[in-house]
Amino acid sequence: MKSPDGGSVEAYAACSCGRRYPLSLAARTKLLAHLSNDENLARALSTIEAAAFDQQLLRDLWPADRISKLAMPGVVPVGTPVLHRPVEPVRLITRGLVKLGLHMTSVMHQAQGIGLAANQVGAPVRMCTHKLGAVAPTTLINPEILKSAGVWEYTEGCLSLSVDGAAAPVVRPKTLLIRALTLDGRAFIANADELFARVLQHEVDHLNGIEYVQRLTGLERTRVYLVMNEHDIDHSWMPPAPYG
Template sequence: MAERDDTDNETEIGEAPRLDPETAARRHAALAYVRQFGDPVLKSKAMPVTQFDDELRAQIEGMGEIMEDSLGIGLAATQLGKLNRVLVYRVEQDSPVIALVNPELEWSGEELEAAEEGCLSLQGVLVEVERPVNVRVRALDDNGEPLTIEASGLEARVIQHEMDHLDGVLILDRTSRSERKQAMKILRERERERAGEPV
């Protein structure tokens, strides 16, 4: 999901802060692993994890590192082209990375809140998404042990955003038609920039 602001600069959620050259280089390298809008894997539904082994734990560790280096606060396995139901997130910079395997939404509160969301797979795009403020999620940890997460506010939003990825749902699918239209314009301009065409 959206980037974290690690600097003293004012930034909106989803926009990269001004970075020192080393951090910028690490972020650029990490983002090279993240699938971008248009990649069919982002619209694919991930399969439940059935094996809890060193390979899964290595995947989770790698996801945490890519999320950190890309200045994200959440990352789903599908964003890296892996079709298994795994997500990682860390809302507070000093907190440990949390991994949820096979997460399921057990309950969501009636109170809804609209807020802007960005996504590592839709660089430069911010759209307003309405989501429940409070959720309870049942999942497994990297050893297959059951977990229950009760989350609110930003943590609840991040978990829901990443769970959407595991079902092939993007923030563009959850926003208004006008915001989606504006986001598509930004994505097309970025694509032309990457291709070296005039915008």
């Protein structure tokens, strides 16, 4: 099957175990309708702009061995400004960006996490990694949630808020339609469900400056914010942002 720009498209359904299933022609056609010819980013390996971008990434990056009492090693803790404001879209795919993806993946695995956003390692760019590589490419650039539906409750924690008692059940949409790019410049689009959808929503929230605790409501919100008080966490950075 061909994409709008004439390139080939790999289309399949997958479960978190890694098993893949063929999509019907109708399903593939519906997904392709959300691709556009302007999705590709320039690959810039030696330009002045690319060099400046890579230098900025290097300056912002938290060392993998940096320790905080509130977060896992190499991960920015809550209360750090880069974690609480929207980040900028990626405009160039550079060597530095590829290295950032590798760094994020390494930090995520060392922390035994299932997902990680770029601003969680200090880089204010729209990129995230996840551990469900059997389902989809593990590094996604400029992820964008196009649609969401349903309701699903699932307990979440965060590598940037690694304190006892902070994990809590969060109610989010169950399914979503997401569009992104891969590190080799390919367009990616998926109908995501349950765990994969949950990981993507958690990481996209990070890229929008939202911590999962801001999605909590009722007694769970009260409990978790009391836990943060016990750890002297300034949660003025995290105003409520529940789903409507």
